[in-house]
Amino acid sequence: MQPGLSVIVHGPETQGHLGELLDALTTQPFAEAEVVIAAVGDWARQEAERRAADDPRMVVVSLPEGTSDGAARVAGAERATGRWLHFVHAKDGLPVGAVRTVADRTAELGDSADVLVVDHLRSTWQTSGAPSEDHRFLARASRRGVPLADFPQLLRLTPVLGNRVIRADFWRNQDIAAIADGDFRDDEAYTALAVLLHADRIAALDHVAYEIRELREESLPPVTAAQRYAVIERYERLQQVLADQGAPEGPRAVLYDVMVRDLLRTFARSRMPEQVAREFFARASRAAVRWRPEHHQRPGGFEGIRRSLLEENAYTRYRAFQAANQKRREVKSAVTTGKREVGAKLRDHRYRRALSEPVDPNLAVFSAYWDRGVACNPAAIAAKLTELAPHIHQVWVVARAKAALLPPGTDHIIAGTRRYWDVMARAKYLVNNVNFPNSVVKRPDAIHLQTHHGTPLKRMGLDQLDFPAASKGLDFDALLARIDKWDYSLSSNSHSTRMWERAYPSRYTKLDHGYPRNDVFYSATAEDIRAIRERLGIAPGRRAILYAPTHRDYEAGWTPRLDLASLADRLGEDTVLLVRGHYFYGGAASPLTDLRRSGRVVDVSSYDPVEDLCLAADALVTDYSSIMFDYANLNRPIVIYADDWETYAKTRGVYFDLMAEAPGQVARTQEQLAAVFETEAWRDEAARKSLTTFRRRFCEFDDGRAAERVVRRVFLGESEESLPPVIPVDERIPAPTPEEANA
Numbered sequence: 001m002q003p004g005l006s007v008i009v010h011g012p013e014t015q016g017h018l019g020e021l022l023d024a025l026t027t028q029p030f031a032e033a034e035v036v037i038a039a040v041g042d043w044a045r046q047e048a049e050r051r052a053a054d055d056p057r058m059v060v061v062s063l064p065e066g067t068s069d070g071a072a073r074v075a076g077a078e079r080a081t082g083r084w085l086h087f088v089h090a091k092d093g094l095p096v097g098a099v100r101t102v103a104d105r106t107a108e109l110g111d112s113a114d115v116l117v118v119d120h121l122r123s124t125w126q127t128s129g130a131p132s133e134d135h136r137f138l139a140r141a142s143r144r145g146v147p148l149a150d151f152p153q154l155l156r157l158t159p160v161l162g163n164r165v166i167r168a169d170f171w172r173n174q175d176i177a178a179i180a181d182g183d184f185r186d187d188e189a190y191t192a193l194a195v196l197l198h199a200d201r202i203a204a205l206d207h208v209a210y211e212i213r214e215l216r217e218e219s220l221p222p223v224t225a226a227q228r229y230a231v232i233e234r235y236e237r238l239q240q241v242l243a244d245q246g247a248p249e250g251p252r253a254v255l256y257d258v259m260v261r262d263l264l265r266t267f268a269r270s271r272m273p274e275q276v277a278r279e280f281f282a283r284a285s286r287a288a289v290r291w292r293p294e295h296h297q298r299p300g301g302f303e304g305i306r307r308s309l310l311e312e313n314a315y316t317r318y319r320a321f322q323a324a325n326q327k328r329r330e331v332k333s334a335v336t337t338g339k340r341e342v343g344a345k346l347r348d349h350r351y352r353r354a355l356s357e358p359v360d361p362n363l364a365v366f367s368a369y370w371d372r373g374v375a376c377n378p379a380a381i382a383a384k385l386t387e388l389a390p391h392i393h394q395v396w397v398v399a400r401a402k403a404a405l406l407p408p409g410t411d412h413i414i415a416g417t418r419r420y421w422d423v424m425a426r427a428k429y430l431v432n433n434v435n436f437p438n439s440v441v442k443r444p445d446a447i448h449l450q451t452h453h454g455t456p457l458k459r460m461g462l463d464q465l466d467f468p469a470a471s472k473g474l475d476f477d478a479l480l481a482r483i484d485k486w487d488y489s490l491s492s493n494s495h496s497t498r499m500w501e502r503a504y505p506s507r508y509t510k511l512d513h514g515y516p517r518n519d520v521f522y523s524a525t526a527e528d529i530r531a532i533r534e535r536l537g538i539a540p541g542r543r544a545i546l547y548a549p550t551h552r553d554y555e556a557g558w559t560p561r562l563d564l565a566s567l568a569d570r571l572g573e574d575t576v577l578l579v580r581g582h583y584f585y586g587g588a589a590s591p592l593t594d595l596r597r598s599g600r601v602v603d604v605s606s607y608d609p610v611e612d613l614c615l616a617a618d619a620l621v622t623d624y625s626s627i628m629f630d631y632a633n634l635n636r637p638i639v640i641y642a643d644d645w646e647t648y649a650k651t652r653g654v655y656f657d658l659m660a661e662a663p664g665q666v667a668r669t670q671e672q673l674a675a676v677f678e679t680e681a682w683r684d685e686a687a688r689k690s691l692t693t694f695r696r697r698f699c700e701f702d703d704g705r706a707a708e709r710v711v712r713r714v715f716l717g718e719s720e721e722s723l724p725p726v727i728p729v730d731e732r733i734p735a736p737t738p739e740e741a742n743a
Contacts, residue, residue, distance in 0.1 A: 002081055002082070002083060003032055003033050003034045003081060003082040003083075004032045004033065004082060004083050004084065004103050004106060004107050005030070005032065005033040005034075005082045005083070005084050005085075005086060005099070005102060005103040005106055005165075006033070006034050006035075006036055006077075006080035006081060006082030006084070006085050006086070006168070007025070007030075007033060007034070007035045007036070007086045007088055007094075007099060008036045008038060008073065008076035008077060008080055008085055008086065008087050008088065009021065009022070009025075009035060009036070009037045009038065009039075009048075009076070009088045009089075009090055010037075010038040010040070010069065010072035010073050010075075010076045010087065010088070010089060010090060011038070011040055011044070011069055011072055011089050011090035011091065012039075012040040012041045012043070012044050012065075012090060013039075013041065013043040013044040013047055013090065013498070014090060014091045014215065014501075015091070015215065015219070015498075015501050015502035015505060016498055016499065016501075016502040017090065017091045017092070017093070017213055017502075018039075018044055018047050018048075018090040018091070019047050020093065021088070021090065021092065021093055021094065022037070022047060022048065022051045022058075023051070024093065024094060024096070025051075025058075025094065025099070026051055026054070026055050027096075028094070028096065028097065028098075028099050028100065029100060030057065030099040030100055030103060032103055032107075033057070033082065033099055033103045034057055034058075034059060034080070034081065034082055035055075035057055035058045035059070036058075036059050036061060036076045036079050036080045037052070037058060037059065037060050037061065037076075038061045038063055038072040038073070038075045038076035038079075039060055039061065039062055039063060039090075040063045040064075040065065040066075040067045040072050040090075041063075041064070041065040041066075041067075042065065043494075043498065044090060045060065045062045048060045059079060061075050061076060061079050063075055068185065068186045069089070069186050069188065070185035070186040070187075070191075071185070071186075073087055073161070073191075077168075077171060077172075080168065082168060083106070083167065083168055083169075084102075084106040084116070084165055084166065084167055084168060085165070085166045085167075085168050085171055086102055086162075086165045086166075087161040087162060087164075087166075088162055088210070089160075089161075089162060089188075091213050091215060092162055092210065092211055092212055092213050093123070093210075093211035093213060094209070094210065094211065095121065095208055095209065095210075095211055098208070098209040098210065101205075101207055101209055102116070102118065102165055102205075102209050105165075105203075105205050105207075106165060106167075109144075109145065109203055111167070111169075112144065112145055112201065112203070113144070113145035113167070113199075113201045113202060113203035114166070114167050114170040114198075114199035114200055114201055114202065115164050115165070115166055115167070115170070115195055115196060115199045115201075115202045115203070116164070116165040116166075116202075116203045116204070116205055117138065117141070117154060117157055117163060117164055117165075117196075117202060117203070117204050117205070118138075118163050118164075118165065118204075118205045118207060118208070118209040118210060119132060119134055119135055119138050119163070119205070119206060119207055119208045119209065119210075120132050120134065120158065120160075120162065120163045120208060120209070120210040120211060120212055121208055121210070121211045121212070122211070122212045122214065123211060123212070123213050123214070124213075124214045124216075125215075125216050125462045125465070125476075125505065126465070126476065128466075129211070131208075132158060134156075134157045134158055134163070135206065137153050137154060137156055137157060138157075138204045138205070138206040139206050140153075141153075141154060141202075141203075141204030141206075142202075142203065142204060143203060143204060143205070144203060145201035145202060145203035146201060146202060147200065147201060147202075148196055148197065148199065148202060148247075148251055149247065149248050149250055149251060151202075152250040152251040152253070152254040152255075153254060154196055154202055154204075155193065155196060155251060155254045155255050155258055156254060156257075156258060158212070159188070159189035159192040159193050160188055160189070160192055160210075160212060161188055161191060161192050161195075162210040162212065163192075163209075163210050164192055164195055164196075165209075166195060170199065174198050176191065176194065176195060176198070184230075184234060184237065187230065187234055189234065190234045190237070190238065193238055193255075194238065194241065197238065197241050197242060197245070197247075197251075198241075215505060216480070216505040216506070218480070218483075218484050218505065218506045218507060219501070219505030219506050219507065220507075221507070222507070223270065225272075225273075225276040225279075228266065228270065228272060228276060228280050229279070229280065229283060231262065231263065231266055232263060232280070232283045232284055232287050235255070235258075235259035235262070235263070235287060235291075236287055236290075236291070238255060238259075239252070239255060239256070239259070239287075239291045242255060249293055249294070249295065252291075252293050253293045253296055256291055256292060256293055256296060259287065259288075259291070260288055260307060260310070263284040263287070263288070263310075264284075264306055264307070264310060266280075267280060267281060267284065268322065277315075278315055281310070281313070281315045281318065282313055282315070284310060285310050285311060285312070285313035286313075288307070288310050288311050289311050292311070302325075305321065306318070306321070309321065350418060350421055350422075351421040351424075351425060351439075351441070354421055354422045354424075354425030354426060355425045355441055355443065357425065357426055358426075359426060359427070359428050359443060359445050359446055360426045360427065360428055361428045362391055362392050362393055362428070363392070363393050363395070363423070363426055363427045363428055363429070364382075364385065364392050364393065364394050364395070364427060364428065364429035364430075364431065364715070365395050365396075365397060365413075365423060365424060365427040365429065365430045365431065366378045366379075366381075366382050366394060366395070366396050366397070366431045366432070367396065367397040367398075367431070367432045367433075367434075367436065368432070368433050368434075368453075369433065369434060369453070370399075370434055371397050371398050371399045371402065371415050372398075372399065372402055373396070373398055373402045373405055373406055373608075374396060374406060374407055374410060375608060375609060376433045376451070376453050376517050376609075377433050377451035377452070377453065377490065377515055377516045377517045378431045378432065378433055378451055379517070379609075380515075380516030380517045380519060380520075380706075380707045381431060381449075381451065381516050381707050381710050381711060382394050382396075382431075383707070384516065384707035384708055384710070384711045385711050385715060388708070388711050388712070388715075388716065389711065389715050389716060392429070392715060393411070394411065395411045395412060395413055395423050395427070396410055396411070396412045396413075397412070397413055397415055397420070398412045398413070398414065398415075399414070399415060400414050400415075415437075424436075424440055425441070425443075427446065428445070428446055428447060429446070429447050429449065429714070429715065430446060430447070430448045430449070431448075431449045431451065432448075432449075432450065432451065433450075433451045433452060433453040434453070435450070435479075435482040435483075436448075436482070436485070438478050438481060438482060440485075442484075442485035447487045447488070447714065448485050448486050448487050448488070449486075449487065449488045449490070449710075449714055450486045450488065450489045450490065450508070451490045451515075451516070451710075452489070452490060452491070452496070452500070452515075453626075454626030454627075454629065454630075455492060455493060455495065455496050455626050455629035455630075455698055456495075456496060456499045456500075456503070456626070456655055457624055457626065457654055457655060457656070457658060458624065458652045458653060458654055458655075459503070459652065459653030459654065459655065460499065460500075460503040460504075461479065461483075461500075461502075461503030461504045462476060462479075462480075462502075462503050462504070462505070463499075463502065463503045463653065463655075464653065466653065467651065467652060467653040480506070483504045483505075483506045483508075484506050484507075486504075486506060486508040487508055487509060488508055488509050488510075488511050488713075488714055489504070489508045489509070489510055489511065490511045490513060490515070490710065491510060491511065491512050491513075491701065492514050492515040492518065492629070492698070492699070492700070492701050492702050492706075493629075493697065493698045493699065493700040493701060493702075494512070494700055495655070495697065495698060497510050497512055499655055511709075511710065511713065511714075512700075512701050513701055513706050513709040513710050513713065513723070514700075514701035514702040514703060514705070514706030514709070514726065515630070515701075515702055515706055516706045516707035516710060517609075517611060517630070518611075518630050518633050518699075518702040518706065519702075519704045519705065519706055519707050520611050520615070520735075521611070521614070521615070521630075521633040521634050521702070521704070521734055521735055522633070522703065522704030522732060522733070522734055522735065523704055523735070524615050524735035525735070525736075526736045526740065526741035527741075528615065528735075529615050529616065529735065529736060529738055529741040530741050530742065532612045532615055532616045533616045533738060535612075536578065536602060536604070536607075536613075536616055537599050537602065538576050538599070538602075538616060538738075539599070540742045541574070541742065542574055542575065542576050543574055543575045543576070543618050543619075544575075544576045544578055544616055544617045544618050544619075544738065545571075545575060545576070545577055545578065545617060545618065545619050545620075545621055545677070546578045546580065546604075546613050546614065546616075546617035546619070546620050546621070546631075547562070547564075547577055547578065547579050547580065547581070547621045547622070548580040548581070548610075548613075548620065548621075548622045548625050548627045549561060549581055549622060549623050549625065549641075550622070550623055550624050550625035550626075552644075552648065552651075552652075561623070561641070561643055561644075562641070562670055562673070563670060564577060564579065564601055565601075566670070567670065567673070567674060568600050568601055570674040570678065571674065571677055571678070573600070575600070575677070576599060576600055576601070576602060577600065577601045577602070578602050578604045578613055578616070578617060579601060579602065579603055579604065579605070580604045580605050580607070580610070580613060581605055610627065611630075614627070614630065614631050614634060615634070615735060616738065617631075617636070617738075618636065618637070618737065618738055618739070619636060619637040619638070619639065619677075619682055619683070620636070620637070620638045620639070621638075621639045621640075621641055621673070622638070622640065622641070623640065623641050623642055623643075623644075623648075624642070624645075624648055624652075624654075624658065628640070628663055629698045629699070630702075632663055632691065632694055632695045632698060632699050633695070633699050633702050633734060634734050634735060634737075635691065635695065635734050636737060637664055637682045637683040637687055637691070638662075638663040638664040638691060638694075639664050639665045639666075639667060639673065639676055639677075639682055639687075640658065640659075640662045640663070640664065640665070640666045640667070641667050641670075641673050642658070642659065642666055642667070642668055643668055643669065643670075645658065645659055645668075661693075661694070662690060662694070663690055663691050663694035663695075664682070664687040664690050664691050664694075665681055665682060665686075665687050665690075695729055696729050696730075699729055700726075700729065701726050703726050703727040703729075703732055704727075704732070705724045705726075705727075708723075708724060709723045709724060
């Protein structure tokens with residue numbers, strides 16, 4: 001039976017939104033509808049095929065990477081069999097019940113209308129579900145359908161295809177795709193307006209049936225001059241369509257208002273280079289004069305002045321008018337703005353002076369964990385840089401209290417000092433696994449490398465907006481300003497790459513090179529492992545279990561989640577617990593005292609680097625810490641202790657269900673945890689299979705040569721194609737286990 005409605009989801013997987021859309025669709029009842037997914041690229045195809053495997057209502061059309069939105073729409077429409085077509089961009093959403101509502105409404109309409117216009121919501125990275133202004137037009141429009149000439153205000157509806165449901169025969173017979181072909185094939189706004197201009201009758205549904213998700217502008221490719229000019233050409237072509245139709249003045253007047261308002265908004269809000277801005281203004285002026293209806297009256301007030309200046313092509317006067325308005329706003333704002341502190345002014349003066357000096361192409365600044373010292377990915381990159389590019393001088397930023405702990409001979413600067421601002425201003429390379437302070441200026445010829453410091457299970461960046469326990473005190477505007485300074489963002493797996501793109505939307509280059517700090521998991525020798533265990537006091541033949549829990553945002557302090565004394569007693573004399581936590585302190589009365597003296601419990605909370613602890617351990621016990629993703633490189637057993645998973649997932653937010661995709665056995669109580677290690681369950685066949693699946697997904701790019709790839713790509717400027725290829729997971733040989741090292 002022919003479905004009444006085809007929902008055509010089209011486009012690439014962008015910032016994780018396609019997965020959300022498809023998950024929402026699978027929960028909606030729509031027996032008389034089909035979903036055609038025109039998936040662009042491998043990531044979108046994988047997401048689509050995974051859902052379609054469990055939902056026969058979904059059909060996947062696989063399209064190559066780089067397929068344009070217009071081409072994807074056409075491909076989806078060609079595969080669709082429904083009587084009505086609802087185009088849904090992969091980045092957008094459908095509210096609960098939307099499919100059923102649209103299917104019912106289009107079934108009522110039959111062939112009595114060509115287009116059904118619906119209301120929508122609008123979401124950004126900051127806001128969710130804001131109502132549209134289209135409601136006022138839809139409330140007055142005809143439910144049964146009228147010609148555009150009878151209600152031309154429909155042209156004021158937000159020009160996206162998602163708020164227009166189109167009769168399939170009308171789409172094909174009018175050949176809307178061909179009408180919008182050429183320069184306008186990928187211009188969704190043009191196609192959305194053209195649909196209304198060519199329709200015989202348009203019906204309205206005063207009901208929210210679509211969600212527009214606006215991506216952050218800084219996460220999208222820069223807009224070219226040609227794309228700016230194309231906005232003008234769009235409206236000129238549409239005006240010509242109305243002229244060719246001999247349309248009455250009503251639709252032409254409304255389209256003219258829409259055109260002029262959009263062109264002025266584009267000019268005012270877009271940061272165009274001066275030459276492009278002048279040309280845009282001149283072209284917009286010609287369009288405004290050419291297509292102005294005979295009896296058209298300009299509005300009053302500021303808007304009328306703007307339009308008058310546009311029609312006169314008075315670019316200089318328009319800029320002066322803008323500047324005057326801006327000055328007025330600044331003066332008003334200054335009344336409520338306090339003066340800067342004298343010390344900050346002095347610092348700014350020195351820093352500005354240093355910023356006027358040339359960038360030093362052979363100076364690199366490194367920092368890790370908010371200036372804690374030489375650690376993590378930055379440390380591994382710095383070590384490889386010394387080997388491959390010794391001419392680049394390295395300087396580490398360190399907190400004053402940590403300076404004494406630096407390796408001997410490490411050139412360093414103390415944050416906030418005079419030399420600090422001088423070095424920060426002149427450095428060509430700035431490398432960090434967190435963010436540099438807001439006050440650090442991003443110079444155009446400097447390179448900022450964000451290495452990150454883990455694979456995300458918990459929600460990060462903008463994805464924390466809906467989780468106040470996690471985002472408490474986080475200034476998202478300042479966060480975005482810091483993100484916009486990144487030139488490169490490093491990932492150890494595709495999951496991270498996609499989540500960084502979503503949580504930190506900006507125009508940086510993604511480096512799928514692996515985490516340099518994990519290189520040691522493939523280069524360490526048996527001798528290295530024996531030496532580390534000796535330093536930790538672990539006798540040969542003893543089983544060492546590293547216990548590394550993570551922080552809980554919903555707790556005011558650190559709460560022990562395990563009775564370590566009891567667990568150590570259960571596991572016996574031959575097991576050593578390496579405990580890396582923030583609460584493992586005890587006085588003389590502590591039940592752990594004798595266990596510590598015997599070496600059966602070792603506090604490694606302050607031990608660095610953590611990679612040594614991983615190499616020394618026969619197994620890892622953690623809850624939700626990202627250490628599990630790094631440790632998996634060693635192909636050694638991992639046990640998840642998740643006594644509060646539901647609370648953690650609800651308050652912190654997570655990207656996937658760890659209980660369903662764990663790297664090994666899962667224990668929900670201490671009794672279960674002890675039982676796992678009292679038997680062979682911690683390393684049995686089921687645990688090994690889970691770990692293998694986990695490694696293939698999350699150790700994707702970690703093969704022991706990550707630091708080399710980063711240095712060659714970022715510091716030496718080598719091409720992506722010339723870098724050492726990533727060794728497949730199943731072909732890698734990790735460092736020997738402690739048992740193998742002692743053999």
